[in-house]
Amino acid sequence: MRPRVINGLLLAIVILLWLLLLGFHLMQQMVSVLRTDQPLIIGSLYYRASLVAFWLSSLMLAGRLLGNIEKLHISGLLWRLFMTGMVGVSLILVSTFVNRMMSNPIKGYLSAFFFCLALAAVVAYFLSALFIFRRLIFYPRTRRKITTWQFFTAVLLVGMVYPVYGSEYWERITYVPLVLVSLLLCSHVRWVSYLNFNQKLRALGLLSLNILVMITYLVAEQLLPQQLGIRIDDSVFEVGFLTYVVIFSMVYSIFSVLVLFFNLPTSSxxxxxxxxxxxxxxxxxxxxxxxxxxxxxxxxxxxxxxxxxxxxxxxxxxxxxxxxxxxxxxxxxxxxxxxxxxxxxxxxxxxxxxxxxxxxxxxxxxxxxxxxxxxxxxxxxxxxxxxxxxxxxxxxxxxxxxxxxxxxxxxxxxxxxxxxxxxxxxxxxxxSNIELERYQEQLKIAKEVQTQLLPRQLPGDRQIEMFARSENADEVGGDYFDAIKTPDGRYRVAIGDVSGKGTTAAFYMAEVKGVFHALAALDLDPHTFVATANQAMSECMQKGAFVTLTYLEINPALKQVAMIRAGHCPGYFYCAANQSLRSLREGTLGLGILRSGNYRSMMPAPTLVSYRPGDVLVLFTDGIVEARDEAANEFGYERIEAMIRDHARGSAGEIADAIVNSAKLFTRSKLQDDYTVLVIRFT
Amino acid sequence: MEIRQIQQEHYVTLSPVGDLDAHSSVHLDEKIQKLVEAGKVMIHVDFSEVTYISSAGLGVFISYLDEIASQGGQLVLSQLSDNIYDVFSILGLNKLDHLIILSPEEKEVATYFVQK
Incomplete structure (x- = not known):
């Protein structure tokens, strides 16, 4: 069944039982009008049984309605309790007042009605108090408190049977555990310490008001039957369930008030x-x-x-x-x-x-x-x-x-x-991490773009085999190499190195590529080519920046290489016939150094090299030459020479790999500068 | 980096100490810039205590070449180690009129300025 239905049923039972009690009282009134010496109906076992049933069902209803207060709003709860009490108190006052005004025949019936109303009000009030205090005691809930409360409930239930099987023996047995367990429960006032000063003050006031209500009820209990002229057997109300609840509520309220009062000064x-x-x-x-x-x-x-x-x-x-x-x-x-x-x-x-x-x-x-x-x-x-x-x-x-x-x-x-x-x-x-990540992302993109600036594969034919290996120290770098084959079968090759490294160098490197491709399409002689490149680069580079470049034009028809070294580190020509190695040192200034017109006039004639099958041309950037080991020794030209001699019979790729790998082995780590090795092998 | 500066009779001697890399060459750049701005274009750089020069270091000298030339000045580098001399000569800087690079043996600097 749904909880609402159960609650409704319980409420109906409570009302029915109350009506039954009212019936008893009215009957009593009727009987006593006729005959005054008739034994009291109100003291009868039927009456007592109905009363116990009324208590029990009210307890169950109150438990269902107030047993699960989730959020503890102390002053709100105490205020509601007080208001409930006030309804009862005003009812009692009204009833005594009305009673005095009324004339005799109706008076008795009205009194009975008022008495029953007062009874309901008292039950409602103290049962509410019981469950509200239970919520306070369970703040916070612990296993031990629950056990204590269960024991207390058991005592209450035992007390409930009292009016039916009442004896003084009962009374003595139940009072001692009741007082003990009440005192035990009264020690649970932890909720007080969680209140601030104002909340404590409010709780103190409300609890005091409730104590007043309780006292009013206690006085009324003594006076009301007399006032209303109702004769009841004292043993019905004096002990038992309701009394127990009243005692507990009183003790707990007084105890809480004291605790609140003494806690006020420390609350700040x-x-x-x-x-x-x-x-x-x-x-x-x-x-x-x-x-x-x-x-x-x-x-x-x-x-x-x-x-x-x-x-x-x-x-x-x-x-x-x-x-x-x-x-x-x-x-x-x-x-x-x-x-x-x-x-x-x-x-x-x-x-x-x-x-x-x-x-x-x-x-x-x-x-x-x-x-x-x-x-x-x-x-x-x-x-x-x-x-x-x-x-x-x-x-x-x-x-x-x-x-x-x-x-x-x-x-x-x-x-x-x-x-x-x-x-x-x-x-x-x-x-800074986020920023760094963003920069790294940008650099990654830049690296990808730059990788695309370098040729993935160099041109070649049966007589010319070209291979290059290049890597940057940072994500992006300033090394450049490129080669194109002209329509008439000549090759224009360049290897270059922009001063500095990193992003600035990378931008200029892209510039060099642009210049190379623009000029390579124009069919210029090497002299003009380099001079024009110098002019172009001078115009776009910031002061102090320069590019070293070695430019060559290979003419397979003449089996001849024309070369201009513009500040770039000199490469080598290996002659297979006499196994000799020639350093190609002849050269001129790097690009961008001399920005005035004198550059061309200072340039020597291109170095001309005639080749035969088996000869090898090796070009590289200073990242290889200046690779340093832990003791800061340079890899240097001699080691490059040795690698060329040792691997001269290998393919272009093998020679390039041999040089790079030996430089890496020499430094024992990755190279500190951008490096490029370009090998041209004539077959 | 430490750069000593001595005013000679007809020129100024700068003596940088240590590596002339991307970081330290900034100081040399500032020194030379001040001199050139003040019209002191007879500059001698003593390399006896320079152990290494990077492309940024080279850039410092290159960037003032035109200005010194146009003001009729002279830049003389002396006492370069073999390695550093190589770096300058491979780049072709030894072929310039206004930049004179002396071999380690040549210690007499003054004559290059007096001629002017």
Missing amino acids: VFERESLEIASFEKINQAIQANLDFTEILRTLLDACLLTANARAGWIELTPVEGMADPEIKIRSRISGSDVAELRESYNLTQKVLNEQKFYLVRHMGKHKSFRNQRTRFRTLLCVPVYSNSTAYGAVFIVSDLVNAFEEVTIKSVSSYAEQAGIALENARLIK
Whole structure:
């Protein structure tokens, strides 16, 4: 069945039983009008059984309605309880008043009705009280409390049987455990300590009012039957369930009132503590989620002001790299000019940051630096905000009282500052990490783009085999190589190196590619080619930047190479016939060095090399030559020469690999500079 | 990096100490810029305590060549180690009129300025 249906059924049963009781009373009235010496119907076993049934069903109904109060709103509950009580009290007052006004024939029946109403009101009130106090006792719920309560309920149920099988023996047996268990339950007043001062005061008032209601009921219980002229057997109401509930409610209320009263003075301390905990939590949350420096600092200042009960406060920051704005101004209840004035007297921020310890001025009027200040403040506390790696600044709080900050306060403020330091550090690291990731993403893209700038495969034919290996020290670099085959079967080849490395070099490298391709299409002689390239590069590069380049034109028809070395590190020509190695040192200035017109006139004639099958031309950039081992020795030209001699019979790829691998082996790690090796093998 | 600067009779001697790489060459650049701006275009750079020069270091000298030439000045580098001399000569810088690169044996610098 649904809970609502059960509740409805229970309510119906309660009402029916109440009507039954009312019936008994009316019958009694009827009988007593006729004959006064008739034995009391009200004392009969039927009456008593109905009464017990009424109690039991009311208890069950109250348990269903009030047994599961989820949220504890103490003053609300007590207020409702009081209002319930007031309904009963006013009912009793009205009934006695009406009773006096009425004439005899109706009076008796009306009294009976009023008595039953009062009974219902009393039952409703005390059962409500029972379950509300149960909720208070179960704050918080523990296994032991539940067991105690179950025992208490058992005693109550036993007490319920009393009116039916009542004897004094019963009474004695049940009273002792009832009192014991009530006292045990009364010790559970933990809820009091969770209230703040105002809530305690309210609870105290409401409980006192309820005690008054209870006393009214107790008095009414004694006087009402007499007043209403109802004759009842005392043993019906004097002991048993309802009495037990009344005793428990009274004892618990009085006990709670006492506890509340004595806890009033200390509540401000607890309130402060809980405020501090809340502040601490707030800062902690800021640490976990917040990336906004201003917000973290604002939280810190608010927490400090609240905890220290300070008059005003502000935060001074030192410039920190990565912080959005080093000039963030955070202050509370103090003007910027006042802060500046105090700051002028004594710059504490640097001092506390250096010492990593707070600085307290107990009496600014007596402090050598602040003595001459016309400030309304008397106490000043300055606490550094820093992390392991960074000094962020300091938080200042002031009070207009002398020696206003106690040790505990300073400790709290210091721990807030510490937490804030961690929060700032986290925020900074996360921010810079995000930025770094973005840069890395950009660099990755740049690397991809640059890789596409270099030819994936070099041209060649049966007589000419070309192979290049190139790698950058950073994501992007300044090495360049390229080769194109002209329609008439000649090859134009370039290997170059832009000064510097990284992004700047990479941009110029792209520029070099543009120049190479533009000029290679024009069928220029090597001389003009290099001179024009110098002019083009001079115009686009910033002062001090330059490009070294070796340009060659291979003419397979003549089996001849014409070469101009423009500042680039000299390559080698290996002659297979006499196994000789020739360093191609003849050359001119790198591109972009001489930006005036003299460049061309200074250029020597191109170096001409005639080749035969088996000969090898090896070009490279200085990343290979200047590769260093741990002792800073250079790989140098001799080792390159040796590698060429050793591998001259191999393919172009084998020779290039041999040189690169041996340089890598030499440095024992990755090369520090961009490197390129370009091998041309004539077959 | 430490760069000593001595005012000679007809020229200024700069003596950088250590590696002339991307970081340290900035200081040399500032020194030379100040001199050139002040019209002191007779500059001698003593390489006796320079152990290494990167392309950024070379860039410093290259970037003032035109200006020094146009003001009729002279840049003389002396006491270069073999390695550093190679770096300059491979780049072709030894072929310029206004940049004179002396071999380690040549220590007499003054004559190159007096001629002018």
